[in-house]
Amino acid sequence: MIAIIKFPGxxxxxxxxxxxxxxxxxxxxxKYKEFDPDKFKGVILPGGFSFGDxxxxxxxxxxxxxxxxxxxMANEGKPVIGICNxxxxxxxxxxxxxxxxxxxxxRFISKWVYLKVVRTDTVLTKGLEKNKILKMPIAHAEGRYxxxxxxxxxxxxxxxxxxNLGNVTEDANPNGSLFNIASIANExxxxxxxxxxxERASFKLTSPDGSTDGLLLLKGLAKWV
Amino acid sequence: MIYNVExxxxxxxxxxxxEGETLQKYVIxxxxxxxxxTRVGKYIQFKVEASNEDSxxxxxxxxxxxxxxxxxxxxxxxVRVNKQ
Numbered sequence: 001m002i003a004i005i006k007f008p009g010x011x012x013x014x015x016x017x018x019x020x021x022x023x024x025x026x027x028x029x030x031k032y033k034e035f036d037p038d039k040f041k042g043v044i045l046p047g048g049f050s051f052g053d054x055x056x057x058x059x060x061x062x063x064x065x066x067x068x069x070x071x072x073m074a075n076e077g078k079p080v081i082g083i084c085n086x087x088x089x090x091x092x093x094x095x096x097x098x099x100x101x102x103x104x105x106x107r108f109i110s111k112w113v114y115l116k117v118v119r120t121d122t123v124l125t126k127g128l129e130k131n132k133i134l135k136m137p138i139a140h141a142e143g144r145y146x147x148x149x150x151x152x153x154x155x156x157x158x159x160x161x162x163x164n165l166g167n168v169t170e171d172a173n174p175n176g177s178l179f180n181i182a183s184i185a186n187e188x189x190x191x192x193x194x195x196x197x198x199e200r201a202s203f204k205l206t207s208p209d210g211s212t213d214g215l216l217l218l219k220g221l222a223k224w225v
Numbered sequence: 226m227i228y229n230v231e232x233x234x235x236x237x238x239x240x241x242x243x244e245g246e247t248l249q250k251y252v253i254x255x256x257x258x259x260x261x262x263t264r265v266g267k268y269i270q271f272k273v274e275a276s277n278e279d280s281x282x283x284x285x286x287x288x289x290x291x292x293x294x295x296x297x298x299x300x301x302x303x304v305r306v307n308k309q
Contacts, residue, residue, distance in 0.1 A: 055267070055294065062293055092293060099299040101236075106243050146240060148298055176241075 002027040002079075002221060003040040005070075007061045011048035012083065012199060019199035020044075023218040026225050032061075037069040042079035042123075042224045045070075045086025047139070047197060057100065057142045058088030067093045079123040079224050080191045084140055087183075087193030096184060096193050098147035103140070104176030110139040112208060113174060115159040115182050115196060116166045122158055122189035124220040133166050134159070134213040136196035138174060138182075143195040145177040145184065158192060159183035226308065228273045228281040233303040234295045235266030269294065278306045 002020065006013045006029055013029045020027040027044070051060035061067065067089065074080045074095055082090040090096040103109055117125050117132045147153050160180040163172045173180045175195075183194035198214030201207055236242045245264040253260045271288075275281035282304050289295055295302050 056296070059293055092296065094293075097298070099296045101240065101299060102243065104241070104243050106247065146299055148239075 001040050002042045002044060002225060003035060004029045004044045004046055005032055005035060005066060006030065006046075007032045007048075007050035007064070009049040009052055010046055010085070012046040012197065013048075015197075015199040016044055016046045016083070019202035019214060019218055020221070022202050023215050023222070025218065025221050032064060032066040035066050035069060037073050040073075040078075042221060043070050043073060043081070045080075045082040045089050046199070047084030047086060050085055050089065053085075053142075056088075056092065058085055058090075058092040061089045062093035067095075071095060074186075074191045077188065077190050079221060081124065081221075082193040083197055083199070084138075084143075084195055087195055088142060090191065090193040095191050096186060097149065097152055098145055098184065100142050100195075101144040101146055102142050103144055103174070106141075108139070108141040109143070109174050110137070111174070112137045113182070113196065114162050114164050114166070114172065116162045116168070117159055119156070119158045119185065119189070122185045122192055122220075123224070124192055124217045125158060126189075126220060128216060131166060133162065133164070134201075134216065135207075135209075135211050136198060136201040136214055138196050140175070140195055143175040143177065145181040145195075147178065153178055153181060153184070156184050156187060157181045158185050159194065159196070226275060226277070228275055228278060229307045229309055230271040230273050230281050230285045231305040231307075232269045232271065232285055232289055232294065233266050233305075234269070234289075234300050235264060235303070236299060237301050240299045272309070278308070282306050
């Protein structure tokens with residue numbers, strides 16, 4: 001069973017739940033104070049605006065006891081996935097290295113983007129072809145990934161923003177992220193953060209061209225339930 | 226003794242600050258050409274009871290680090306202490 005954690009202000013928990021159901025992954029939504037780490041084999045921190053994005057997106061959730069429990073799970077090798085605000089919580093808590101700064105153009109950006117899978121040894125991308133192009137939506141104001149360790153960034157990035165042919169260009173970089181990074185993981189590949197929303201790219205009816213690339217990622221959790 | 230402790234969280238010099246850049250370009254430069262750079266940060270004010278200035282400062286620094294009020298990868302902090 002996968003836990004989908006709800007903080008006050010989290011908004012994407014039921015979308016993630018529905019997408020996991022579509023991927024046939026058993027999951028349940030858990031309020032952050034009621035989370036019992038022993039009952040779950042993995043965790044998803046969904047998107048939204050936890051604690052109103054006060055101070056910085058994700059910074060208050062990062063200080064909760066729930067995150068301490070999740071750190072222990074991560075150290076045991078269990079999958080810990082952060083989507084959008086969940087990714088912001090992962091970097092604020094130090095579960096992933098780096099920071100998510102306000103977008104370079106300072107706007108909230110909501111649009112579909114192309115992504116290239118560059119790492120295929122993570123929980124979510126194992127089995128996918130290297131350099132495969134995926135299409136998913138982003139929706140965030142603070143998504144400019146930055147880290148002061150260039151080698152770490154190069155070796156651990158999982159997905160990059162690209163054009164439709166998979167070229168990593170400045171034009172395809174929506175927020176000014178270092179190396180067009182849309183997703184990064186720890187070295188072990190069990191803690192993964194991503195700004196794109198796979199749960200919003202999991203249903204034919206609600207994607208612009210009927211593609212369901214988000215499911216390709218979420219199905220990676222099947223081995224863990 | 227009660228101290229006013231001010232904590233400023235601001236991007237490190239090597240991290241771009243688009244808010245400061247925009248302010249510089251569209252407001253500051255209208256008034257002055259000799260302002261070379263503008264950077265925007267966050268300001269938090271604490272009222273602290275402490276035996277001396279140094280311990281008030283250390284307490285706020287500890288909160289800033291352990292409470293993750295800043296992310297040392299991208300931010301630096303400035304702490305100022307004044308007697309109330």
